[in-house]
Amino acid sequence: xxxxxxxxxxxxxxxxxxxSTICRRLVQDPRVEFSVSATTRKPRAGEVDGRDYHxxxxxxxxxxxxxxxxxxxxxxxxxxxxxxxxxxxxxxxEGRVYLLEIDVQGANQIKAxxxxxxxxxxxxxDAETLRKRLVGRGTxxxxxxxxxxxxxxxxxxxxxxxxxxIVNDDVERALAEVRALIGLDG
Ligand code: ADP
Ligand code: 5GP
Numbered sequence: 001x002x003x004x005x006x007x008x009x010x011x012x013x014x015x016x017x018x019x020s021t022i023c024r025r026l027v028q029d030p031r032v033e034f035s036v037s038a039t040t041r042k043p044r045a046g047e048v049d050g051r052d053y054h055x056x057x058x059x060x061x062x063x064x065x066x067x068x069x070x071x072x073x074x075x076x077x078x079x080x081x082x083x084x085x086x087x088x089x090x091x092x093x094e095g096r097v098y099l100l101e102i103d104v105q106g107a108n109q110i111k112a113x114x115x116x117x118x119x120x121x122x123x124x125x126d127a128e129t130l131r132k133r134l135v136g137r138g139t140x141x142x143x144x145x146x147x148x149x150x151x152x153x154x155x156x157x158x159x160x161x162x163x164x165x166i167v168n169d170d171v172e173r174a175l176a177e178v179r180a181l182i183g184l185d186g
Pocket of ligand 2: 013
């Protein structure tokens with residue numbers, strides 16, 4: 001396993017594109033650390049506080065904002081999400097690949113701060129597949145699925161701002177492409 005320089009890898013894409021699936025596989029590599037975001041969204045079945053997200057009340061989230069603890073934050077699908085600054089700075093200084101799975105608004109904020117890193121966009125093969133995956137995931141109420149699909153088109157337009165667009169047709173193929181781009185092979 002080759003040594004890597006510490007770096008930020010940021011992954012965006014529409015809800016249901018397969019970002020979490022790919023991130024869960026990437027963090028099986030000990031050189032990769034996942035950025036656990038804070039959110040005011042309620043946990044889904046199977047999600048663990050501190051592993052998938054730091055689940056906060058709106059008051060707790062506001063307090064962290066006021067304290068300057070977020071490197072970026074955004075409202076997504078009606079909930080607040082934010083990336084904590086301290087763990088990111090520590091992981092990169094310690095030479096790890098720090099993986100952010102955040103939305104396009106957050107990615108724009110990170111870019112504006114000229115934080116160096118690799119910006120990856122995970123795209124679904126087509127709109128129908130995206131719908132099937134979101135419904136098939138079975139974690140969101142029908143109106144939530146519709147809200148996420150409605151936003152997907154806007155999000156897809158943002159893909160030109162990223163370093164690479166990876167079409168998640170087959171998980172293994174997409175994962176291999178992402179691993180190669182990060183430099184995890186070898
Ligand atoms: P996101 O994190 O982008 O919202 P998920 O990783 O939760 O998306 O994926 C949405 C659903 O699609 C999940 O049920 C997941 O198992 C499934 N999925 C992800 N990638 C693929 C793929 N390449 N082929 C088929 N199903 C997939
Ligand atoms: P979900 O609720 O499905 O886990 O995530 C919804 C959206 O919020 C996804 O697009 C995800 O990438 C984004 N997201 C998750 N964490 C953060 C974060 O810390 N900041 C921003 N800006 N978006 C985030």
